[in-house]
Amino acid sequence: MELNALQVYEILKGRGVEFLHHANSVQTTCSFLRSGRLMSRGSIISSGLGQTPQYSDEIDKKYGIWFDVFTDTVDIHHRASRRNIYGPVLLKIKLEILQVPYMPPLWISKKNPTKWVDGEPLANRWCSSIEELKNQFIKGEFDQMIVFRHIGGSLPIKEYVSDIILDEPNQEYYGLKFYDLAAGALFSSAGGSGMQITIHKRVCNYGCKCQIEYSSNPEAVIKYYFPYT
Numbered sequence: 001m002e003l004n005a006l007q008v009y010e011i012l013k014g015r016g017v018e019f020l021h022h023a024n025s026v027q028t029t030c031s032f033l034r035s036g037r038l039m040s041r042g043s044i045i046s047s048g049l050g051q052t053p054q055y056s057d058e059i060d061k062k063y064g065i066w067f068d069v070f071t072d073t074v075d076i077h078h079r080a081s082r083r084n085i086y087g088p089v090l091l092k093i094k095l096e097i098l099q100v101p102y103m104p105p106l107w108i109s110k111k112n113p114t115k116w117v118d119g120e121p122l123a124n125r126w127c128s129s130i131e132e133l134k135n136q137f138i139k140g141e142f143d144q145m146i147v148f149r150h151i152g153g154s155l156p157i158k159e160y161v162s163d164i165i166l167d168e169p170n171q172e173y174y175g176l177k178f179y180d181l182a183a184g185a186l187f188s189s190a191g192g193s194g195m196q197i198t199i200h201k202r203v204c205n206y207g208c209k210c211q212i213e214y215s216s217n218p219e220a221v222i223k224y225y226f227p228y229t
């Protein structure tokens with residue numbers, strides 16, 4: 001439930017969290033960069049912007065989180081040594097965004113909504129208090145997501161995102177390298193809103209499974225790398 005953003009900031013900072021992370025497709029991230037905002041699934045549609053369908057969309061609608069913005073406290077691809085199922089682009093958002101004066105209360109999930117069960121108490125899904133967060137927060141626990149539910153579905157990130165990590169799938173489409181296609185689209189979109197970004201080609205851990213995942217699933221590469229549908 002509702003947690004004071006500054007208190008959340010202090011706890012996360014104290015546990016070594018420097019950035020909030022948001023992974024998504026190239027097309028959806030281009031929509032973020034063009035508007036200078038991280039947006040909820042529902043808000044992108046309401047704004048007439050493009051986004052890549054996600055397997056969790058129906059769950060988000062069912063549980064009333066379609067207009068919420070979800071972030072992770074770690075880089076899941078790096079931590080799990082596999083591709084992030086939400087997409088190959090990772091936005092690193094400076095944790096200091098939680099200190100802006102307009103920041104409303106935050107919610108922190110205790111388990112991913114894909115694991116929620118109908119009828120269960122809210123306390124099973126959401127952290128109930130700052131005390132509970134202090135006791136239970138673990139950096140790198142994927143289920144504990146920082147969720148913006150009181151921002152009208154849109155979080156201004158222009159001043160807080162400079163570094164973007166992009167996976168290299170090592171695949172081409174009729175001579176077009178997917179990585180170059182994606183990087184160009186991201187730069188162009190950021191330029192539209194005046195965002196200054198640096199794109200870093202992802203350096204994987206030894207044994208990371210992403211290359212096998214990309215090469216065995218070319219449909220996913222097309223889905224997540226094309227900046228248009």
Ligand SMILES: [Zn+2]
Pocket residue numbers: 077081082083204205208209210211
């Ligand atoms: Zn990898």
